[in-house]
Amino acid sequence: MIFNGDYHLSFISDADEFSNLKAVFIGAYELDEYDYLYSNPICNIGLILKAYPRLELLQIRGAEDNNNYPYWRYFTKFKHNHLKALILEAKGLSREKVTQISSLELPELKHLELWLGNDNYDENTSIEHLTPIFSGEIFPNLYYLGLRNCEYADEIATAVVNSPIINKIKILDISLGFLTDTGATALLNCPTINDLDILNVANNRLTSEMIDKLMMLDTEVVADYQDIYKTVSNRYEPTWE
Numbered sequence: 001m002i003f004n005g006d007y008h009l010s011f012i013s014d015a016d017e018f019s020n021l022k023a024v025f026i027g028a029y030e031l032d033e034y035d036y037l038y039s040n041p042i043c044n045i046g047l048i049l050k051a052y053p054r055l056e057l058l059q060i061r062g063a064e065d066n067n068n069y070p071y072w073r074y075f076t077k078f079k080h081n082h083l084k085a086l087i088l089e090a091k092g093l094s095r096e097k098v099t100q101i102s103s104l105e106l107p108e109l110k111h112l113e114l115w116l117g118n119d120n121y122d123e124n125t126s127i128e129h130l131t132p133i134f135s136g137e138i139f140p141n142l143y144y145l146g147l148r149n150c151e152y153a154d155e156i157a158t159a160v161v162n163s164p165i166i167n168k169i170k171i172l173d174i175s176l177g178f179l180t181d182t183g184a185t186a187l188l189n190c191p192t193i194n195d196l197d198i199l200n201v202a203n204n205r206l207t208s209e210m211i212d213k214l215m216m217l218d219t220e221v222v223a224d225y226q227d228i229y230k231t232v233s234n235r236y237e238p239t240w241e
Contacts, residue, residue, distance in 0.1 A: 027060055093114060101114070145165065158183060184201065184206055197219065
């Protein structure tokens with residue numbers, strides 16, 4: 001099921017009509033609508049998962065609520081037995097949202113994709129807020145880990161290769177961010193990287209020399225569209241640049 005616009009309360013209150021719903025995509029704006037990540041506030045995913053216990057895929061494209069839609073205030077920790085994919089595409093996620101996501105018990109989760117953003121777009125997370133995910137314990141069946149569109153991608157690369165999660169996942173996606181040769185060096189120096197099926201470092205700040213080195217890894221490397229000159233201040237949002 002696909003939703004646009006102001007869906008929040010009606011979608012949840014009407015859950016009885018769609019009790020067997022397995023996939024939801026909220027915020028399905030056209031790609032040429034450059035402001036779609038501003039327009040659609042990200043609803044409290046806890047309320048959605050509680051309302052739809054059979055849901056297997058939840059994808060939301062939107063923005064921080066800025067207290068206009070304060071649904072996250074009512075977030076509670078609980079267990080969902082069927083969710084396999086959780087995708088939040090945003091210009092920035094707050095530390096509160098990331099912490100609340102990490103508190104969920106999702107034993108069947110295989111695909112986790114968070115667009116973390118930067119200070120210009122409401123992001124105020126840091127590595128410490130991602131530590132529970134890196135432990136590999138809260139989402140034991142994780143196959144794909146995507147920490148995308150992130151200003152501190154170098155720190156993410158270093159933390160991932162030094163944490164248990166690298167021994168569990170098969171796809172690591174840190175694309176659309178600010179990964180430099182510093183973070184890529186950490187990836188290169190980790191032998192376990194070669195056990196991945198895919199390493200996605202596209203749309204970052206890697207030099208051609210570093211890309212050549214990454215291509216020598218024994219895994220599929222995606223490294224398109226690098227720009228070593230891009231900065232937080234001069235870079236458009238990757239979803240519409």
